[in-house]
Amino acid sequence: MAGGAETEALSARLTAALAAHGGATVMRSKRYGLWQPLSGTETATRIAAIARGLRAVGLQDKDVAAICGDTCADWVLADLGIMAAGGVSTGLDADADGDELARLVNLFEVTVLFVAGDAHLHRALGIRDRCPKLRLIVVMHEQWDDGARVDHVMTLAELQARGAGAEPLAAPADAAIAAIVMTSGVTAPARGALLTQAALGRQAARTARELQLSPNDERLSLTPLHHVMERVVGVYASLLAGCILNFPESRETALSDLxxxxxxxxxxxxxxxxxxxxxxxxxxxxxxxxxxRMIGMALKPGDDGPNPLLDALILAPVRNRIGLSRARLCITTGAPARSDVGAWFAAIRRPLTDAYGHAESGGAVTLAAHRGAFRALDGVKLETLASGEIRLRSDTLFVGYAGETSNAIRDGWWHSGDVVHADAAGEAHPAGRVADLLDRDGGAGSLKSEADLVKSPYVADAFLHRDARGQVIAAVLMDPDPVIKFAQDNSIPFTHFLSLCRSQDIRALIGRVIAETNTRAPVRIDDFILIERSLGPGDPEISAMLVLRRRLLHPENRSFEESAISESA
Known part of the structure; x- marks a missing residue:
């Protein structure tokens, strides 16, 4: 109980939910090709054991413990165990290098660090001398055993054993800080938003209700758990509702697991x-x-809707091929999907739902059909300022940034830094960051041009900037598969992605894409440069949600030059 009323704390809500799920499966992890289940009862038991173990090794209320590892059930157990112990849990980017890992461990004053496997363990051991507050490293994957027993390293099983026989712990208070959730780091270095038990509990319950999650649902975790949308909208909401959480064997097998x-x-x-x-x-x-021709007919239903025969013969195998045969809900997070992508999924009868939110908002603040009306969820108030920027207030807002003293909330409002624009139908949508506007005049014309440019199958992502002469330059990240097929179909010789980028024929292809974009887009592109690496998960220039960190790729940034980027002729 909190203040005489029913508690809204996440830890208490989850304890009750897991008890209600009982012997039903709530999580599965794939190991060595086999799905290994965890029931509600087993999950609750392990969370409690981790929490007692943490208290036994010295974790105090408000102490920060961090998790740095690949997506897995152990990540979730550690996260919830830290919170249940009265600590503050933070998830760190599993791909962060040693310097960034040390920066965040010191900024957040982390005392216990959970890692997954040898690679993360060795990285953690490498920074320990630089992190005076770090007292213990816990290895989550039980196969770790390199023969060297180190005093400040233990396995997750050993941690759980430390708390055996201890008394049950009191539930954390609603107002207690429960988590530090990382921002995306797209426009500035990643920061940690401080969220309370009540804010996370409300957000998880609200999302589960809005998405109508139930024990009949299953989901596969496809994005890193330290991102707010995966952590709150995905994991916490699913555990409350009994939706089965599945974790792929590895990042490389995720689509086959789907x-x-x-x-x-x-x-x-x-x-x-x-x-x-x-x-x-x-x-x-x-x-x-x-x-x-038949595929084209199936993708363009008549006035009476889709042809049942074409749907069964053509679209059903397509949905099965990509893992969506049973999907009732397809959610886009991190940024809105491209309009052409949204139209395609609607055509195969799997329409996308855009979830918009931030670490600072504790998760989603809007859920809407792709390109549908931009409206706030219950408990959230959104306003669009004259500049086009979105500001919001909510009962799930963060209370500040970890390691910072300045107050980021003004008169109860948080300014998101996002800008909206209206589409042809007059509907307003988040378009991008205010910091990314070409001229900072409040107009979103440059962002509209970027959106039009990435409609090309040959462009994975792009952003516009002005050079020293004031010309508009597009930095283009090509999509490898369509470009490779184009090269093969047109007998264009290449040996690797870099050679494709430097091929005059490929450069001419992108030049045609730019010229076509200029016939429609509101801001004319004068020239382009190619990002000569196929950026993907793990690359520092791309966020956890696979959005370009343009601050690291801008020509004025030294790292841009070091990333093998070539300007067009």
Whole structure:
């Protein structure tokens, strides 16, 4: 109980929910090709054991413990165990290098660090001398045993054993800080938003209700757990509702695991939705002319809706091929999906839902059909300022940034730094960051031009900037698969991605894309440069949600030059 009323704290809500789920499966992790289940009872038991173990090794109320590892059930158990112990849990980017890891461990004053496997353990050991507050490293994957026993390293099983026989712990208070949730780091170095038990509890319950999650649902975790949308909208909401959480064997097997599971709820960033679409289109390009014609007919239903025969014969195999045969809910997080991608998924009868939110808001503040009305969820108030920037207030807002003293909330409002624009139908949508506007005049014309540019199948992402002469330059990240197919179909020689970027024929292809964009886009692009690396998960120039960190790729930034980027002739 909190203040004489029913508690809203996340830890208390989850304890009750897991008890209600009982012997039903709530999580599964794939190891060595086999799905290993955890029931509600087993999950609650392990969370409690981790919490007691942490108290036994000295974790105090408000102490910060961090998790740095790949997506897995142990990550979730550690996260919830830290909170149940009265500590503050933070998830760190598993791909962060040693310097960034040390910066965050020191900034947040981390005392216990959970890691997954040898690679993360060795990185943690490498920074320990630089992190005076760090007292203990816990290895989550039980196969770790390199023969060297170190005093300040233990396994997750050993930690749980430390708390055996201890008295149950009191539930954390609603107002207690429960988590530090990392911002995306797209426009500035990543920061940690401080969220309370009550804010997380409200957000998780609200999201579960809005998405109508139930024990009949399954989802596969496709994005890193330290991101707010995966952590809160995905994990916490699912555990409350009894939706089964599945964790892939590895990042490399995620899409094959998606095809195997065929989950009912799929949540992914725009780049992944675009990749699924591109894969089907590349395969369709190899079909016969008759097959391509039939596919085109199936993707363009008549006035009476989709043709049931074409849906069964053509679109059903497509949905099965990409893992969406059972999907009732397809969610885009991190940024809105491209309009052409949204239209394609609507055509295969799997329309996308855009979830908009931030670490600072504790998760989603709007859920809407792709390109649908931009409206706030219950408990959230949104306003668009004259500049186009979105500001919001909510009962789930953060209370500040870890390691910082300045107050980021003004008169109860938080200024998001996002800008909106109205589409042809007059609907307003988040368009991007105020910091990314070309001229900072409040207009979103440059962001509209970027959105039009990435409609090309050859462009994975792009952003506009002005050079020293004031010309508008597009920095283009090519999509490898369609570009490689174009090169093969046109007998263009290449040996690797860099050689493709430096091919005059490929540069001419992108030049045509730019010229076509200029016929429609509100801001004319004068020239382009190519990012000569195929950026993906793990690269510092791209966020956890696969959005370009343009601050690291801008020509004025030294790292841009070091990233092998070539300007067009």
């Amino acid at each position: 095809r195997e599971l065929q989950p009912t709820v799929v949540q992914a960033p725009p780049r992944l939705w675009a990749k699924l679409k591109s894969g089907v289109e590349l395969a369709a390009a190899e079909a016969t002319a008759f097959q391509r």
